[in-house]
Amino acid sequence: MWEASFCVYGARKVWLQLRREGITVARCTVERLMVAMGLAGAVRGGRRVRTTMPDPAAETRPDLVKRRFSAAAPSRLWVADLTCAGTRAGTVYTAFVVDVFSRRIVGWRSASHMRTDLPLDALEMAIWSRDERLDDLVHHSDRGSQGGFNWSWQHLPRGRTLWRREGLVRR
Numbered sequence: 074m075w076e077a078s079f080c081v082y083g084a085r086k087v088w089l090q091l092r093r094e095g096i097t098v099a100r101c102t103v104e105r106l107m108v109a110m111g112l113a114g115a116v117r118g119g120r121r122v123r124t125t126m127p128d129p130a131a132e133t134r135p136d137l138v139k140r141r142f143s144a145a146a147p148s149r150l151w152v153a154d155l156t157c158a159g160t161r162a163g164t165v166y167t168a169f170v171v172d173v174f175s176r177r178i179v180g181w182r183s184a185s186h187m188r189t190d191l192p193l194d195a196l197e198m199a200i201w202s203r204d205e206r207l208d209d210l211v212h213h214s215d216r217g218s219q220g221g222f223n224w225s226w227q228h229l230p231r232g233r234t235l236w237r238r239e240g241l242v243r244r
Contacts, residue, residue: 075112083107083114138213144174148203151179153214155192168195170212179203 074087082090084104091098107113144150150173157166168191170180180199184191192214200207 075107080112081115086114136213137211142173144172147172147174148205148207148210149174151199151210151212153192153196153212155187157187166191168192170195170199172199 074090075082078086078090084100084107087107088098088100088103091103138150138152142150142152151170152173153168153170155166155168157164159165163185165183165185166187167181167183169178169182171177172179179202180195180197182191182194182198196212
């Protein structure tokens with residue numbers, strides 16, 4: 074059956090074709106036999122999208138969270154991440170900032186690119202949505218380097234200058 078499919082079918086499609094032809098066999102048996110015979114289905118081509126690209130030349134910041142993702146109050150710990158989804162129109166990247174205390178997304182941004190302004194816009198939305206002082210806030214993100222996003226954002230101390238498109242803003 075695998076050869077009849079021009080060596081394209083995987084275990085699931087071989088199993089389905091066998092069923093259509095009236096041959097009763099368990100799917101796990103087809104999988105086991107294909108592995109034992111060294112047979113595998115064709116894998117679709119396409120580029121795998123990497124959303125985290127560490128920059129070896131970038132200065133590393135200390136991990137203030139130390140993998141303890143819990144907070145005693147709102148706006149004490151925010152974590153950020155970047156993900157992507159394939160659509161018919163192309164890949165869509167989404168950056169989001171989550172308040173660890175409430176597990177609520179406090180800032181997000183979607184775009185067709187993965188440049189620095191994508192996660193920065195999500196962070197700015199999160200800051201804008203909180204009408205309170207953020208002196209004790211720790212903002213944690215992975216080691217991704219979309220054009221330097223991590224260069225200063227893990228901790229937002231008092232008096233930190235944030236860059237916005239309109240210019241510099243003091244917090």
